[in-house]
Amino acid sequence: MSLLSPARGYALWAPTYSETAVSALESSVVGALGVPLRGRRVLDVGCGIARRLADARDAGASVALGVDLAPAMLARASGDALLAAADVRALPIADGAFDVVWCRLVLGYVDDLSAAYAELARACAPGGVVLVTDFHPTAAAAGHRRTFRDDAGELHELENHVHQADAHPEAAARVGLSLRQRRDGVVSDTVRDFYARAGRLDAYGDQIGLPLVLAMLFVRDD
Numbered sequence: 288m289s290l291l292s293p294a295r296g297y298a299l300w301a302p303t304y305s306e307t308a309v310s311a312l313e314s315s316v317v318g319a320l321g322v323p324l325r326g327r328r329v330l331d332v333g334c335g336i337a338r339r340l341a342d343a344r345d346a347g348a349s350v351a352l353g354v355d356l357a358p359a360m361l362a363r364a365s366g367d368a369l370l371a372a373a374d375v376r377a378l379p380i381a382d383g384a385f386d387v388v389w390c391r392l393v394l395g396y397v398d399d400l401s402a403a404y405a406e407l408a409r410a411c412a413p414g415g416v417v418l419v420t421d422f423h424p425t426a427a428a429a430g431h432r433r434t435f436r437d438d439a440g441e442l443h444e445l446e447n448h449v450h451q452a453d454a455h456p457e458a459a460a461r462v463g464l465s466l467r468q469r470r471d472g473v474v475s476d477t478v479r480d481f482y483a484r485a486g487r488l489d490a491y492g493d494q495i496g497l498p499l500v501l502a503m504l505f506v507r508d509d
């Protein structure tokens with residue numbers, strides 16, 4: 288199995304990229320955070336194929352813009368979302384231009400959390416919110432890896448930087464973001480079908496209760 292950088296990995300994964308147990312849990316736990324989107328300007332950093340931006344539009348966001356490192360992922364976006372290729376550590380966004388800034392399942396691909404949080408905070412208007420999710424450090428410690436199969440069926444692993452749960456609010460606080468909520472997305476009935484389709488119900492039984500996703504909601508200080 289090859290170990291790939293995020294740029295190379297997502298270029299390869301893009302043609303077959305679809306919902307996984309991790310992303311489905313992530314979507315569920317983000318929904319539970321209950322962030323209002325109606326009339327808000329939403330920026331999705333690391334938006335991938337822009338599937339969550341479509342949800343933002345459906346929920347009444349006034350503006351929905353996505354950026355991602357991998358042009359191949361952006362090329363798979365459907366609908367009329369505004370999209371641009373960019374790195375979370377250097378966003379082509381004016382200061383305070385968005386009310387809601389998402390960065391979902393991205394920061395594990397970045398070693399320097401400070402640089403990423405500085406840009407997320409800068410793009411967010413005072414009083415706005417920044418929502419971050421990450422691959423859970425407990426899952427990484429239990430030996431879980433970020434893997435995918437390409438369209439030829441070959442298995443690859445993506446480089447992942449494990450950030451301990453406290454590292455996020457610490458980096459966020461340094462740039463004026465205060466933690467308001469934290470939730471874990473744990474293996475449960477929500478994702479049983481993903482294991483069943485992969486013929487891995489034995490693993491499902493072993494992993495029930497294991498946190499796969501860390502979700503945090505920050506407010507930008509005025």
Ligand SMILES: C[S@@+](CC[C@H](N)C(=O)[O-])C[C@H]1O[C@@H](n2cnc3c(N)ncnc32)[C@H](O)[C@@H]1O
Nearest residue numbers: 293297333334335355356357374375391392396
């Ligand atoms: C697991 S996918 C999640 C996509 C999307 N957030 C979602 O939940 O559907 C991770 C995405 O992060 C992007 N990414 C990785 N490193 C990045 C970086 N430094 N800056 C911006 N995007 C990055 C990848 O290209 C990929 O599309």
